[in-house]
Amino acid sequence: MLKTINQSIRTGISFSSKGIVARTHATRFYSVKLTSSKYPALKRSEVFKQLNSDDLRYFESILTKAEILRPSDSENLSLYNEDWMRKYKGQSKLVLKPKSVEKISLILKYCNQEKLAVVPQGGNTDLVGGSVPVFDEIILSLNNLNKIREFDPLTGIFKCDAGVILENANTFLNKHDYMFPLDLGAKGSCQIGGCVSTNAGGLRLLRYGSLHGSVLGLEVVLPNGEIVSSMHSLRKDNTGYDLKQLFIGAEGTIGVVTGASILTAPNPKAVNVSFLALEDFDKILKLYGKAKSELCENLSAFEFMDKESMTLTDIHLKGELAFPLGENEHPFYILIEVSGSNKSHNDAKLESFLEGAMEEDLIIDGTIAQDETELQNLWKWRETVPESCLSQGGVYKYDVSLPLKDLYSLVDATNARLISKGLMSENPNDKDPNKPAIGATGYGHIGDGNLHLNIAVNEYTKEIEEALEPFVYEFVQSKKGSISAEHGLGLQKKNYVKYSRSPIEIQMMKDLKHHYDPNGIMNPYKYI
Ligand code: FAD
Ligand code: MLT
Numbered sequence: 001m002l003k004t005i006n007q008s009i010r011t012g013i014s015f016s017s018k019g020i021v022a023r024t025h026a027t028r029f030y031s032v033k034l035t036s037s038k039y040p041a042l043k044r045s046e047v048f049k050q051l052n053s054d055d056l057r058y059f060e061s062i063l064t065k066a067e068i069l070r071p072s073d074s075e076n077l078s079l080y081n082e083d084w085m086r087k088y089k090g091q092s093k094l095v096l097k098p099k100s101v102e103k104i105s106l107i108l109k110y111c112n113q114e115k116l117a118v119v120p121q122g123g124n125t126d127l128v129g130g131s132v133p134v135f136d137e138i139i140l141s142l143n144n145l146n147k148i149r150e151f152d153p154l155t156g157i158f159k160c161d162a163g164v165i166l167e168n169a170n171t172f173l174n175k176h177d178y179m180f181p182l183d184l185g186a187k188g189s190c191q192i193g194g195c196v197s198t199n200a201g202g203l204r205l206l207r208y209g210s211l212h213g214s215v216l217g218l219e220v221v222l223p224n225g226e227i228v229s230s231m232h233s234l235r236k237d238n239t240g241y242d243l244k245q246l247f248i249g250a251e252g253t254i255g256v257v258t259g260a261s262i263l264t265a266p267n268p269k270a271v272n273v274s275f276l277a278l279e280d281f282d283k284i285l286k287l288y289g290k291a292k293s294e295l296c297e298n299l300s301a302f303e304f305m306d307k308e309s310m311t312l313t314d315i316h317l318k319g320e321l322a323f324p325l326g327e328n329e330h331p332f333y334i335l336i337e338v339s340g341s342n343k344s345h346n347d348a349k350l351e352s353f354l355e356g357a358m359e360e361d362l363i364i365d366g367t368i369a370q371d372e373t374e375l376q377n378l379w380k381w382r383e384t385v386p387e388s389c390l391s392q393g394g395v396y397k398y399d400v401s402l403p404l405k406d407l408y409s410l411v412d413a414t415n416a417r418l419i420s421k422g423l424m425s426e427n428p429n430d431k432d433p434n435k436p437a438i439g440a441t442g443y444g445h446i447g448d449g450n451l452h453l454n455i456a457v458n459e460y461t462k463e464i465e466e467a468l469e470p471f472v473y474e475f476v477q478s479k480k481g482s483i484s485a486e487h488g489l490g491l492q493k494k495n496y497v498k499y500s501r502s503p504i505e506i507q508m509m510k511d512l513k514h515h516y517d518p519n520g521i522m523n524p525y526k527y528i
């Protein structure tokens with residue numbers, strides 16, 4: 001049984017005249033349109049060679065059958081050509097899945113000489129169209145480079161191949177009483193190399209910091225095939241430029257990450273989670289300030305979800321899990337996680353914090369997990385939001401940093417914009433099939449000033465995209481935010497980098513790209 005903090009305060013406040021009434025039957029099983037047909041302005045570069053039989057013969061000479069995937073093979077090539085959102089689709093006819101770093105080096109060296117374009121791919125959970133080809137680029141999958149290399153239980157330094165799946169790395173570390181300092185909803189598929197290449201932030205960044213801090217070293221294959229082995233175990237190393245930082249968040253544009261050395265964290269002995277309802281966004285900010293000052297080093301996550309995102313999640317879970325607070329009737333929800341070394345201390349801190357928050361009228365209702373199953377179930381209401389937003393057909397995703405006071409205003413502004421353009425019903429009960437947008441939802445990482453604005457739609461259309469872009473980016477720029485908090489730029493934000501970076505910064509990025517990848521073979525057509 002979940003323990004409800006304040007049953008009597010459930011007053012059933014009704015929120016938002018434009019709340020989401022999602023379709024109960026998902027319509028997502030349509031065929032994905034080719035990126036090149038959706039964006040005809042994108043043209044295949046004449047610089048790149050078309051794959052021919054000589055190229056295939058070369059790859060067959062250095063790789064085994066199991067390391068090469070072609071359209072005639074039984075494994076479905078579309079798994080590699082289509083992205084997780086079913087928004088982008090490339091036309092690659094070749095997936096290479098090498099089992100060693102040396103083979104990756106040979107592949108890149110050859111591709112560079114022959115001007116064959118390459119897209120590195122990890123778990124293909126990217127949310128900005130970065131992990132799939134646009135045209136016929138060769139897909140270089142890291143799936144087969146998946147060994148844990150070493151672990152030092154004293155320092156917590158963990159070294160692995162880039163293709164190790166995040167959840168597998170964490171399971172390994174848990175056995176040694178350590179944890180990976182990054183956690184995210186895609187952990188069952190995303191790979192360490194993919195996370196490093198997007199600089200993924202995830203659910204506990206406020207406690208464990210970003211990969212720019214916890215990655216101690218990398219092994220990278222440059223586009224010309226050179227292997228840079230810097231799998232350091234040093235926490236301090238000020239020997240000139242910190243070159244590994246270039247590859248953290250580079251999205252596969254200047255090399256392939258093949259290994260990573262990571263500083264992991266001791267596994268907390270006690271973890272607890274509380275799920276709370278709040279009546280307005282201002283109270284979320286007050287609660288966050290209180291959590292920082294009272295829960296201090298024990299605070300390990302402070303996540304928010306709006307009512308709309310919970311409605312979609314409820315529909316997506318189809319009753320599999322009861323809503324933690326009986327009815328989804330409040331405008332905002334917060335998931336707080338505390339973790340530490342002492343259970344009674346941890347629990348006492350959380351309970352006294354929640355009592356204070358109720359006395360100060362910051363929370364309306366809430367519940368605390370009483371055991372591991374309840375804890376996991378509460379997290380499920382947060383971690384399932386991304387796929388729930390997608391489950392109605394499609395989703396336009398914007399992942400932005402904004403000053404906390406402005407964070408939620410973007411969701412309201414977006415709903416107003418879609419209604420004014422006639423793309424979304426003002427009345428949620430009006431299931432007008434001519435309105436392609438279902439509604440905007442907001443959720444994300446309050447502790448990191450990171451909003452996930454998701455617009456659930458029945459289908460991807462030009463009209464919705466034109467209503468949202470550059471509108472969302474202009475809004476973010478006007479508040480001095482970032483158009484990419486944690487997902488990266490990929491193909492989606494290719495034309496919008498200028499909303500967050502100055503001309504000189506963009507030029508420096510181009511210079512770097514040109515220096516390391518003069519033939520431009522690495523992940524072309526994307527943000528650089
Ligand atoms: P891919 O998707 O395969 O690739 C991502 C990018 O990196 C691409 O540009 C690709 O070309 C490049 N790349 C991949 N591997 C390599 C390599 N070895 N060397 C060089 N380049 C490479 N992100 C967050 O930041 N926080 C979250 O909380 C979060 N939650 C998510 C939840 C869900 C359900 C999903 C689907 C995604 C989520 N993401 C989140 C997006 C996030 O970017 C990815 O999950 C993850 O970081 C990508 O890892 P991947 O192995 O799937 O990489
Ligand atoms: C999350 O925080 O859930 C992820 O970044 C994925 C998403 O934005 O949908």
Ligand code: ZN
Pocket residue numbers: 202444445452486
């Ligand atoms: Zn996120």
